[in-house]
Amino acid sequence: MSFETRYQCGCRGIDVHAHIVPFQLPAYVGAKMPRDWPSMAAAHACHRHVMIDGNVYRTVSDRCWDTEKRISDMDAQRVAVQVISPMPELLSYWLPSADALPLLQYINGIIATMVDDSDGRMLGLGAVPLQDVDLAISQLERVMSTPGFAGVEIGSNINGIPIGAAQFDAFFEAADALGATVFVHALRPAGRERLIGPSQLVQALAYPTDVGLAAASVITSNLLMRRPGLRIGFSHGGGTLGSLLPRLEQASRIFGPLRETLLAAPAEQARKLYYDALVFDPATLGHLMSKFGETRLLLGTDYPFAFREQDPLAAVEALGLDDLTAERLTYRNAMEFLGIN
Numbered sequence: 306m307s308f309e310t311r312y313q314c315g316c317r318g319i320d321v322h323a324h325i326v327p328f329q330l331p332a333y334v335g336a337k338m339p340r341d342w343p344s345m346a347a348a349h350a351c352h353r354h355v356m357i358d359g360n361v362y363r364t365v366s367d368r369c370w371d372t373e374k375r376i377s378d379m380d381a382q383r384v385a386v387q388v389i390s391p392m393p394e395l396l397s398y399w400l401p402s403a404d405a406l407p408l409l410q411y412i413n414g415i416i417a418t419m420v421d422d423s424d425g426r427m428l429g430l431g432a433v434p435l436q437d438v439d440l441a442i443s444q445l446e447r448v449m450s451t452p453g454f455a456g457v458e459i460g461s462n463i464n465g466i467p468i469g470a471a472q473f474d475a476f477f478e479a480a481d482a483l484g485a486t487v488f489v490h491a492l493r494p495a496g497r498e499r500l501i502g503p504s505q506l507v508q509a510l511a512y513p514t515d516v517g518l519a520a521a522s523v524i525t526s527n528l529l530m531r532r533p534g535l536r537i538g539f540s541h542g543g544g545t546l547g548s549l550l551p552r553l554e555q556a557s558r559i560f561g562p563l564r565e566t567l568l569a570a571p572a573e574q575a576r577k578l579y580y581d582a583l584v585f586d587p588a589t590l591g592h593l594m595s596k597f598g599e600t601r602l603l604l605g606t607d608y609p610f611a612f613r614e615q616d617p618l619a620a621v622e623a624l625g626l627d628d629l630t631a632e633r634l635t636y637r638n639a640m641e642f643l644g645i646n
Contacts, residue, residue: 316385317632318618319639321488322540322581322605324392326355326369327415331408339400343408355392362394368609370415372422375609379426383618385636387423387608388643389416390430390458393492398464402437406444409434413448420453428643429454430488435463438472442479449483455643456486456536461494461519469522477528481535486643490540491515508612517545520578521553529577530568536642538579538603542589547596550575572596579642581605582634583614587623599630603639 326345333342343362346354351367368374369392379387391412397405409432416429431448433441448454457480459468466472468489480487494515500506520539529535539546553571557564567574576598582590583605593602604621607613614620621634640646 316380316383317635318382318384318604319386319388319636319643320379320382320384320606320608320617321388321538321603321639321642322490322583323375323387323389323608324369324610325389325412325416325419326353326365326392326395327412328353328367328370331411333404334407335404339404341397341399342404343395343397355394357394363392363610365392366609370419372419372427375419376423376426378608382606382616384604384606386426386428386639388428388430388455388488388639389419390488390490391416391432393458393460393490396432396435396458396460396492398434398436398460398492400436402434402440405434405436406440409444413451413454417451417453427453428645430456430458430486433457433459433476435459435473435476438476441476445476445479445483445485449485455645456480456488458488458490460492461489461515462492465495467522468519469524469526469528471526474528474531477532477535477537481532484644485536487535487537488540489516489519489537491544505612513541513544516541516543517547517549520544520546520575521549523578524553524571524574525563525566527566527568527574529574533577536579536644538581538642540581540583540605540607542582542584542593543575543578543580543597546575546580547589547593550596576601579603579638582617582620583607585614585620587620590620591624594624599633600638600641602634603642604635 340358344356348354355362413431420427420429433444435441491512494511496511520543581603604617606617
């Protein structure tokens with residue numbers, strides 16, 4: 306069934322922000338297993354534990370690997386296409402690249418299988434070992450030669466280094482040349498030590514902060530001015546960028562060194578990026594439209610985790626948009642972001 310047919314049947318959305326966790330992860334085959342090597346363990350009912358460093362990192366349900374159940378949930382959400390990417394912690398930048406490589410290839414293989422089993426309902430975003438840029442580029446080429454992949458998911462920082470840093474230029478050059486979509490997700494964010502309360506505050510508060518700083522690094526490094534064909538999007542509505550942008554604009558007018566560094570105004574550059582609509586508030590979503598433009602926003606849910614958008618189309622419908630703008634937010638922008646017809 307084509308996308309247009311599904312649209313007529315009521316499944317209208319393209320969800321660009323959904324994750325997978327394999328039922329099983331590969332055993333380590335090297336001489337000495339790294340402390341952070343992930344594994345899966347039995348939990349309760351249809352759930353399993355993701356184990357890292359001997360501790361339960363997260364308990365996940367079978368929606369993380371069961372394609373049939375995911376599609377049933379997509380129908381209930383009126384989502385026609387789900388773009389699946391690894392749970393960010395599995396990106397494993399902190400492992401030696403030689404250890405991370407087989408793990409990421411295994412995860413990409415699981416994504417490829419789920420996409421193949423979905424009868425056109427899913428697209429993949431793979432994982433690459435960005436702790437080694439040359440190796441990441443070779444794996445990006447491999448991902449983009451695999452049917453069903455639109456690009457890759459990367460972290461908001463690579464072992465504490467911002468994605469706008471010059472050392473990643475070659476990777477983004479390759480992504481541009483290959484027509485690969487790049488989706489940036491929060492990962493091991495800065496500021497975790499400043500939160501008071503349970504660990505879930507990292508997801509609630511530190512994730513959007515790190516995503517905002519990652520997006521700002523792309524602007525202040527002029528990445529899209531140098532690579533205008535690159536399609537790069539940010540999770541969680543771009544995090545704090547929407548609020549930081551007026552300050553960055555004013556700073557570029559006041560501070561000569563910053564003004565001389567920027568090849569275009571921050572607001573102009575911000576409108577060249579993409580952002581998911583995962584902000585849990587129609588008023589905030591409307592604010593992001595005013596900052597970034599109606600052609601830059603995409604549906605995103607963070608499915609299948611508990612902290613997710615349950616009804617992504619309702620958030621768009623609550624804005625009372627005209628039909629064309631609503632279509633842009635629900636699927637047309639995503640088609641451009643993903644480079645699909």
